[in-house]
Amino acid sequence: MEKVLALLLVALAVVYAVPDPRGIVINLENGELCLNSAQCKSKCCRHDTVLSLARCEPKASENSECSAKTLYGVYKKCPCERGLTCEGDKTIMGSITNTNFGICNDAGRSRE
Secondary structure, eight states: OHHHHHHHHHHHHHHHHOOOSSOSSSSBOTTSBOSSGGGBTTSOEEOSSTTSOOEEOOOBOTTSEEESOOSSSOBSSOOBOTTEEEEEOOSHHHHHHTOOEEEEEEHHHHHO
């Protein structure tokens, strides 16, 4: 047990000693393979189908399709850029079935 703990501590020290700010597991660039949105700089890990590989993608721009939220950490449509809201299905059922799509709108513009 002590050997395993020592090996784990050495492995963690090596990972944190890497000078490159872009990690192997986090801070992934757009286009890189991911398992969860938390790994991506853009905070959007997206796949086309359940069987396709997920990749980091930029967030959705104004008037683009978007997902309000995800329960799984992987989107079919990326969430909106900062300052935009996703006008769509925000129910828990939409999140579970990953069909909670909408359109990114500027909240400030829609009030005017």
